[in-house]
Ligand SMILES: Nc1nc2c(ncn2[C@@H]2O[C@H](COP(=O)(O)OP(=O)(O)OP(=O)(O)O)[C@@H](O)[C@H]2O)c(=O)[nH]1
């Protein structure tokens with residue numbers, strides 16, 4: 001749910017990075033943080049376990065610029081991907097404006113991807129959202145690793161609706177901004193259509 | 197089922213009103229800072245000694261905190277915990293839910309007390325709630341009338357591309 005502030009001439013939108021454990025959600029945000037100029041980003045907050053697994057969420061606020069005199073801010077969140085953190089994932093989806101699904105391209109993670117995507121649909125539905133109707137993009141991450149699922153298999157299983165999709169290597173930043181930009185664009189187009 | 201949900205909208209008049217109420221609460225409770233945050237973690241207004249505080253992070257973590265304790269409440273059969281209080285060595289933080297949808301945060305030290313903050317928060321909450329209701333009415337009207345100024349009605353692909361330069 002975007003927050004349009006006419007008083008401050010600001011608009012705030014919430015983007016959630018979703019996907020199975022270790023697929024690279026946190027790495028996406030870290031890369032965005034590193035490659036954004038300090039005046040366009042806030043502090044990145046990571047609520048993580050001692051082993052760097054996301055425990056509750058990562059949070060990164062971005063203020064990329066103005067559109068029509070309105071400062072356009074995006075609040076990026078990641079969910080914890082580990083299966084047993086489902087209660088936390090539901091909380092983080094509240095008020096979401098757009099979702100990035102980060103898939104792990106490694107063959108042995110194919111089932112985990114499918115399961116996580118189903119989980120995303122269920123959790124959105126529980127809150128009255130329909131994945132097909134909200135801004136949504138898919139990122140196939142870890143394209144640098146040797147044991148890949150072929151791209152067409154991933155597409156068929158994870159992206160039957162053919163939403164915008166990107167190959168990425170979050171570790172080097174490849175595909176990271178393309179993904180963010182695509183979801184941000186969809187959100188702004190939704191805003192353009194107006195509130196319901 | 198909903199696709200895109202309606203947005204929270206803030207107008208000048210209500211914003212001024214909210215800041216006034218927050219200022220008043222700040223004074224009367226001898227607090228250091230007062231914040232109003234939306235349940236999704238977006239800062240609505242801040243007043244007091246905020247210059248050394250990361251207000252964006254504070255808003256996001258407060259909302260996360262309320263969301264997590266709300267989840268806990270449900271697990272034990274409560275609707276929600278409408279007040280949270282964290283006591284520090286010097287500073288304390290009082291968090292409460294206003295009208296079910298916005299979060300009021302008061303930061304205070306030994307110049308105030310929990311009792312005083314509680315008392316003033318109660319009064320301030322009613323004022324905030326009234327203003328938020330006014331805001332709802334107004335944005336419903338504007339949406340109904342087609343909305344005089346959707347600032348994004350005219351955006352182009354170029355506008356969007358420019359953001360990512
Ligand atoms: N080779 C390779 N490794 C990656 C890539 N992206 C992330 N990683 C690594 O994968 C591991 C997990 O990455 P995270 O970003 O923490 O994964 P996550 O999705 O946030 O995991 P959870 O917080 O448990 O849900 C880290 O060791 C990353 O360095 C990639 O594109 N290629």
Ligand SMILES: [Mg+2]
Pocket residue numbers: 025026027053054078079080081
């Ligand atoms: Mg993580």
